[in-house]
Each structure stands twice: as C-alpha cells, then as structure tokens.
Amino acid sequence: MTKVLVSDPIDQAGIDILSQVAQVDLRTGLPPEQLREIIGDYDALMIRSGTTVTADIIEAADKLRIIGRAGVGVDNVDVPAATKRGVLVVNSPEGNTIAAAEHALALMLSLSRHVPHAHASTMAGGWDRKTYVGNELYKKKLGVVGLGKIGSHVARVATAMGMELLAYDPFVSPERAQQMQVKLLPLAELFAEADYITLHLPRTPDTENLVNAALLRTMKPTARLVNCARGGIVDEAALAEAVEQGVIAGAALDVYAKEPLAADSPLRTVRERLVLTPHLGASTTEAQENVAIDVAEQIRDVLLGLPARSAVNIPGLNAEVMEQLKPHLQLAETLGQLVSQLAGGAISELEVRLQGEFASHPTQPLVVAALKGMLSTALGDSINYVNASLEAKDRGIHVLEVKDAASRDYAGGSLQLSSRSSKGNHSVTGAVFADGELRVTSIDEFPVNVTPSRHMLFTRHRDMPGIIGQIGSVLGEHNVNIASMQVGRRIVRGDAVMVLSLDDPIPPSLLACVHAINGIQEAHPVTL
Ligand SMILES: NC(=O)C1=CN([C@@H]2O[C@H](COP(=O)(O)OP(=O)(O)OC[C@H]3O[C@@H](n4cnc5c(N)ncnc54)[C@H](O)[C@@H]3O)[C@@H](O)[C@H]2O)C=CC1
Numbered sequence: 291m292t293k294v295l296v297s298d299p300i301d302q303a304g305i306d307i308l309s310q311v312a313q314v315d316l317r318t319g320l321p322p323e324q325l326r327e328i329i330g331d332y333d334a335l336m337i338r339s340g341t342t343v344t345a346d347i348i349e350a351a352d353k354l355r356i357i358g359r360a361g362v363g364v365d366n367v368d369v370p371a372a373t374k375r376g377v378l379v380v381n382s383p384e385g386n387t388i389a390a391a392e393h394a395l396a397l398m399l400s401l402s403r404h405v406p407h408a409h410a411s412t413m414a415g416g417w418d419r420k421t422y423v424g425n426e427l428y429k430k431k432l433g434v435v436g437l438g439k440i441g442s443h444v445a446r447v448a449t450a451m452g453m454e455l456l457a458y459d460p461f462v463s464p465e466r467a468q469q470m471q472v473k474l475l476p477l478a479e480l481f482a483e484a485d486y487i488t489l490h491l492p493r494t495p496d497t498e499n500l501v502n503a504a505l506l507r508t509m510k511p512t513a514r515l516v517n518c519a520r521g522g523i524v525d526e527a528a529l530a531e532a533v534e535q536g537v538i539a540g541a542a543l544d545v546y547a548k549e550p551l552a553a554d555s556p557l558r559t560v561r562e563r564l565v566l567t568p569h570l571g572a573s574t575t576e577a578q579e580n581v582a583i584d585v586a587e588q589i590r591d592v593l594l595g596l597p598a599r600s601a602v603n604i605p606g607l608n609a610e611v612m613e614q615l616k617p618h619l620q621l622a623e624t625l626g627q628l629v630s631q632l633a634g635g636a637i638s639e640l641e642v643r644l645q646g647e648f649a650s651h652p653t654q655p656l657v658v659a660a661l662k663g664m665l666s667t668a669l670g671d672s673i674n675y676v677n678a679s680l681e682a683k684d685r686g687i688h689v690l691e692v693k694d695a696a697s698r699d700y701a702g703g704s705l706q707l708s709s710r711s712s713k714g715n716h717s718v719t720g721a722v723f724a725d726g727e728l729r730v731t732s733i734d735e736f737p738v739n740v741t742p743s744r745h746m747l748f749t750r751h752r753d754m755p756g757i758i759g760q761i762g763s764v765l766g767e768h769n770v771n772i773a774s775m776q777v778g779r780r781i782v783r784g785d786a787v788m789v790l791s792l793d794d795p796i797p798p799s800l801l802a803c804v805h806a807i808n809g810i811q812e813a814h815p816v817t818l
C-alpha cells in the first residue's frame with residue numbers, strides 16, 4: 291500500500307486528493323526523532339513550514355519518492371540531501387502569493403496606524419486618540435527588497451495607493467522594473483531613501499543577516515521595516531534595539547530565525563512600534579486550499595509515475611516539458627542505456643550531440659535523461675531524473691553538450707551519445723520518427739535502423755561469409771529466438787556491426803560461444 295505522511299496541518303482538499311492513491315496519515319507536531327523513526331514507511335511526505343526535513347531524516351527515508359511543500363519556501367528541507375537520494379522536492383510557487391503580499395500590506399498599514407496597540411489600549415478600557423496618531427502611505431517611498439511574485443504584487447498595490455516604488459533585486463532587469471514603474475537601486479541607497487521597506491526574498495547563505503545593525507542605522511529615523519519573507523534575513527536582536535531606541539520608527543515581522551519565536555526573544559520585550567504575527571503570511575482559507583490542492587496533485591501524479599509541474603530539484607524538467615519531449619527523453623534514456631552497456635566499464639566522458647531539428651529542443655532535460663539511462667545500468671532504480679546529474683558529477687563523468695543544428699540526417703533530427711571509457715570509445719545515434727517510434731540509426735558510426743527492444747546483442751566483426759550463420763546457430767543451440775537482425779557496414783569485407791533483437795535474455799555461456807567465433811571482435815549483450 292502506498293503511504294503518504296502529512297506532518298503539518300493542510301487543507302482537507304489536499305488530503306482528499308492524496309487519498310485517491312494512497313493511505314494518508316496525518317501526524318502533526320512530530321518531534322524530529324519520531325519523524326526519523328517512522329519516515330521509512332512512507333512513499334511521500336507533505337509538509338508546511340512546521341516540519342524541518344534534515345539530511346538525517348532523508349537518510350532514514352528508504353521508500354521516500356517525493357517531499358511536497360504546501361507553500362513556497364523550501365529552506366526547511368535539505369534539498370541537496372534529497373537530490374542526492376533521488377527524492378523529488380516540489381512546492382506551490384504561486385498558491386499563496388496574494389496571501390503573503392496582502393499580509394505584508396496589512397503589516398505596513400498596522401504599523402502606520404498603530405492598529406494592534408490602539409486595539410489593545412481600547413480593549414483595556416482606554417480612549418487614547420493622541421498617542422496613536424499615524425502616518426499615511428500616500429506619496430511615501432516604499433523599498434521592495436526581492437521583486438519576485440510576492441514583491442511584485444505588493445509593488446502593484448502600493449503603486450495604486452499612491453506610493454513611490456523603489457526596489458532592490460539583482461536578478462530583475464531594468465526593462466522589467468521600468469514596466470512596473472519601479473526604480474531599481476543598490477541595497478544601501480534603497481535603505482537610505484525609503485520610508486517603508488518590505489522584504490520579499492528567500493533566505494539563503496547570501497541573505498542571512500542581510501539586515502543587520504549597520505544597515506538599520508542607515509535607515510531614516512522615520513522609516514519602518516516589514517519582514518514577511520523569512521526569518522534569519524533580519525538580525526532580530528539588532529532590530530529590537532533599533533526600534534526600542536528610535537533608530538527607526540517601527541517594524542513588523544511575520545517570520546523569525548527560529549520558529550516558534552522563543553519566549554525570551556528580545557523582540558517580545560519591545561512594547562511599542564513593533565508588530566509581530568506568528569508566521570501567518572500564507573494563512574488564508576484561499577491560499578491554504580490553493581497550496582494543498584497544488585501540492586497534493588503533484589504528489590498524486592508522481593506516485594502514479596507522472597511528472598510534477600513544480601519540481602524544485604530538477605530544473606527545466608516540468609510536466610509541460612516532459613509531455614512535449616516524451617519520446618525524445620525516452621530516446622535519450624535508451625541511448626544512454628545502450629552506450630553504457632557497449633562501454634562495459636566506467637565511462638569518464640559523455641558527449642551529448644543534438645543534431646538537426648533536435649538542436650531546437652532544450653538541452654538540459656535530454657542530457658539528464660541520457661545520464662539517467664547511462665547510470666541506470668550500474669545503479670538500477672536508485673537513479674532518476676532528480677539525482678542523475680549529481681551522480682554523474684560525483685563520479686567525475688565529464689559531460690559535453692553539443693548543438694549541431696546544421697546537421698541534416700532525419701526530418702526530426704537525431705541525438706548522438708559518444709562515450710569514452712578505459713575500455714574504448716563508443717557512439718550511438720537515434721531518432722524519433724514521425725509516428726513517435728524510436729530508432730537506433732547508427733552504432734560506432736555504422737549505419738543501422740533498429741527499433742530498440744528489451745534483449746539485444748551487438749557484435750563488431752569482420753564482414754566475411756559465414757559469420758552471420760554461425761551466430762544464428764549458436765543462438766539456436768542456446769534456445770534464444772531471434773526477432774530481427776541488422777548488419778551495418780561501411781565497406782565490403784571491412785569491419786561491420788550486427789544488431790540482433792532477441793525474444794530471450796542472453797545466458798553467459800552463449801556469450802562465450804559468440805566470442806569464440808572466428809572474426810568476432812566484440813559482443814555486447816544489452817538489456818533495455
Ligand atoms: N510569510 C509567509 O507565510 C510566506 C513567506 N514567503 C516567502 O516570501 C519570499 C518570496 O516569495 P516569492 O515572491 O514567492 O518568491 P520569488 O522567487 O517569486 O521571488 C523572490 C525574489 O527574490 C529575489 N532575490 C533573490 N536573492 C536576492 C537577494 N540577495 N537580494 C535581493 N533579491 C533577491 C529573486 O530575484 C526573486 O525575484 C520567500 O522567502 C518565501 O519563502 C512566501 C509565502 C508565504
């Protein structure tokens with residue numbers, strides 16, 4: 291029975307989808323040791339930000355195929371460890387964009403008009419209209435750090451509210467910024483100029499403690515900071531001090547370096563001008579339904595052997611690409627299996643050559659498919675689209691990608707894999723025909739036209755009378771039935787290759803007899 295563990299609260303719509311294909315166990319709030327103990331039973335894990343998936347947990351996850359993050363940030367998952375183990379990580383990149391953006395705007399407005407403090411004072415019996423005089427956002431400068439999906443929505447709404455938009459995002463082009471009516475500035479200038487600063491970037495080693503005491507001191511004393519992105523980007527102790535001492539006018543946080551926020555955090559002692567929420571950015575009914583459905587559908591699909599649309603650790607290979615390139619990926623994988631079995635030893639270099647029309651396809655997915663096929667000979671099922679590139683790199687395999695659009699051999703182009711190993715060099719070429727059928731079109735530069743089949747035998751021999759008959763006899767003696775046979779040669783009585791498609795596997799004793807035939811130079815059994 292396929293089993294899915296849901297270790298954080300998710301919307302029922304997600305559970306319903308998962309239940310179509312698996313037994314779903316909802317166990318929230320598990321301590322790490324307990325999660326480690328039980329994870330070995332599960333094929334899939336669905337989480338939000340409450341579960342931290344460490345390398346240790348992934349190590350214990352013997353059956354795990356996919357980790358689904360019902361939200362955006364995957365900083366609570368050791369993605370490199372998952373990749374190494376071939377575990378797919380997926381998320382919901384857009385399901386909670388609006389919720390997070392609106393929460394950042396809510397925090398900005400709350401801060402400006404002292405909503406939480408005025409509310410608390412009123413509830414306590416007060417009627418204080420003097421202390422809580424605020425500021426307008428209209429005509430103020432808003433600095434958006436990280437102009438991605440959430441940052442852009444905040445920018446759009448803030449523009450509509452009459453704010454002037456500044457942004458810092460090293461990966462956004464000036465054209466895009468201009469289109470959004472946003473002025474791109476270096477980080478230091480943005481901090482010095484803005485009246486409000488809102489953070490919408492991921493937490494990475496580069497962004498950790500980005501907003502520290504020194505940067506806070508460069509802000510205007512009237513400026514306010516909002517962090518609805520990730521804890522750890524802001525130095526919390528420095529921020530508490532800056533707000534307390536009036537270095538800045540206020541701050542609002544939804545996310546913290548360590549969650550839940552520690553009872554003794556210095557942030558909890560700041561009484562005024564600081565608004566804290568417990569990671570509520572994505573907590574709307576709408577967003578929770580969106581992300582639960584988005585991620586549960588991906589888990590369901592992957593468990594059914596289909597591709598996921600938002601894979602974090604196989605860049606460039608989403609469901610759309612997989613669907614479009616299905617036969618081409620299959621060809622690359624098959625040629626990878628073929629070339630590794632012809633090589634018969636550790637391959638040190640693989641050249642992936644996209645010829646003719648093939649050169650119009652994205653290279654990366656085809657290279658990954660070729661590597662998966664190539665490595666599966668030695669590594670079996672443990673190799674997949676997630677870890678193929680990494681495994682190849684770890685094994686020191688040098689991968690070369692060549693696009694040769696000018697080559698004209700087949701209408702749809704062709705794909706050639708050439709391997710270099712201690713035992714020699716081999717190359718195989720294949721094409722996808724109009725009906726979607728795969729063909730091997732050359733082996734070691736000898737032209738052939740072979741449909742790949744489960745059991746095959748490839749020989750390299752001298753083109754001379756009698757050799758084919760002898761091979762046929764040997765196969766017959768071993769009760770191995772030949773489905774088809776092809777010979778490729780470049781010159782008469784020179785070197786030739788023979789490809790036999792067989793109905794049965796090749797026993798080792800048969801291979802020894804084939805090798806013993808006079809004129810046979812190489813014989814390679816291949817299983818696809
Ligand atoms: N509080 C909450 O509940 C939620 C928080 N988030 C967080 O919000 C953040 C943004 O999410 P999205 O907009 O969906 O992501 P996104 O990927 O669309 O945008 C992130 C932007 O940050 C930029 N960026 C990366 N490194 C940067 C750097 N060093 N300096 C400046 N900009 C940099 C990227 O170029 C990109 O444009 C993420 O950290 C995510 O985890 C997302 C949803 C809910």
Ligand SMILES: O=C(O)C(=O)COP(=O)(O)O
Pocket residue numbers: 338339340360361362363364386569570571572573
């Ligand atoms: O999607 C994100 O990145 C979030 O931070 C939302 O976190 P949550 O799913 O509410 O625990």
